[in-house]
Amino acid sequence: METFDCILTRSSKRDFKDISVPRDVLDKLLEVSLNAPSWANSQPWEIAVSTGKTSEFIKERIYKLASEDNPGNPDYPFPEFWPKKQANNMFETGGHRYEALGIVRDDAARRREITLSNYLFFGSQTAIFIYMDQKLGHWSTLDCGMLIQNILLTAHDLGLGACPQAYLVRYPDILREAFKLPTGKKFLLGISIGYCKKDSVINNIKTPRLGLKDVVKYYE
Numbered sequence: 001m002e003t004f005d006c007i008l009t010r011s012s013k014r015d016f017k018d019i020s021v022p023r024d025v026l027d028k029l030l031e032v033s034l035n036a037p038s039w040a041n042s043q044p045w046e047i048a049v050s051t052g053k054t055s056e057f058i059k060e061r062i063y064k065l066a067s068e069d070n071p072g073n074p075d076y077p078f079p080e081f082w083p084k085k086q087a088n089n090m091f092e093t094g095g096h097r098y099e100a101l102g103i104v105r106d107d108a109a110r111r112r113e114i115t116l117s118n119y120l121f122f123g124s125q126t127a128i129f130i131y132m133d134q135k136l137g138h139w140s141t142l143d144c145g146m147l148i149q150n151i152l153l154t155a156h157d158l159g160l161g162a163c164p165q166a167y168l169v170r171y172p173d174i175l176r177e178a179f180k181l182p183t184g185k186k187f188l189l190g191i192s193i194g195y196c197k198k199d200s201v202i203n204n205i206k207t208p209r210l211g212l213k214d215v216v217k218y219y220e
């Protein structure tokens with residue numbers, strides 16, 4: 001796939017088939033993605049791929065906590081405040097998504113159902129978790145972001161769907177237990193990945209973006 005096409009046609013997928021991604025496909029995806037740039041090639045990222053029984057363990061536990069409205073204790077706290085401009089972008093994106101799904105804003109039950117499906121990997125059997133050592137800071141987080149974008153684009157190129165999810169790292173103690181990691185390893189993001197249901201409405205939502213004139217300023 002051409003780079004432009006790959007970037008322009010990728011979108012987050014939130015409805016997966018209940019089938020596993022073969023190990024060789026995951027290896028290929030990650031081998032390519034590891035070519036991300038990083039500060040002085042420090043390569044701060046660590047990756048845990050969850051499949052099979054490990055996914056069942058994680059899903060069961062995080063879904064239960066989320067269903068109980070447990071706020072969790074993400075290693076990198078979720079934002080509590082957004083400046084007006086970004087809050088507007090998020091509000092519009094939410095409105096656009098729920099409109100496409102035919103859900104009115106005050107249909108709390110349906111919205112909750114969609115939110116909770118985050119914790120079931122949106123039906124996939126596989127998720128990729130990115131974590132790093134707690135001694136690493138801001139610049140390493142940026143590096144991991146570049147790896148994550150590589151994963152999303154490479155997955156798309158390989159015919160896989162993916163959704164980057166902060167919600168998947170809301171309960172990091174469960175992840176450390178599942179992956180047998182010490183407390184010094186901190187989770188940045190989870191990515192549900194798999195074969196998505198191509199005709200599902202939620203998988204065909206193209207989120208809007210601000211244009212050049214809203215974002216870019218040239219200085220001559």
Ligand SMILES: Cc1cc2nc3c(=O)[nH]c(=O)nc-3n(C[C@H](O)[C@H](O)[C@H](O)COP(=O)(O)O)c2cc1C
Nearest residue numbers: 010011012093118163164165166167168189205207
């Ligand atoms: C850091 C980060 C965290 C995200 N967390 C979630 C999440 O927890 N659940 C979810 O459904 N989508 C999540 N997303 C996906 C965004 O909602 C999505 O990327 C955005 O709306 C743009 O849509 P697109 O990816 O389809 O272009 C996250 C994306 C990023 C980059």
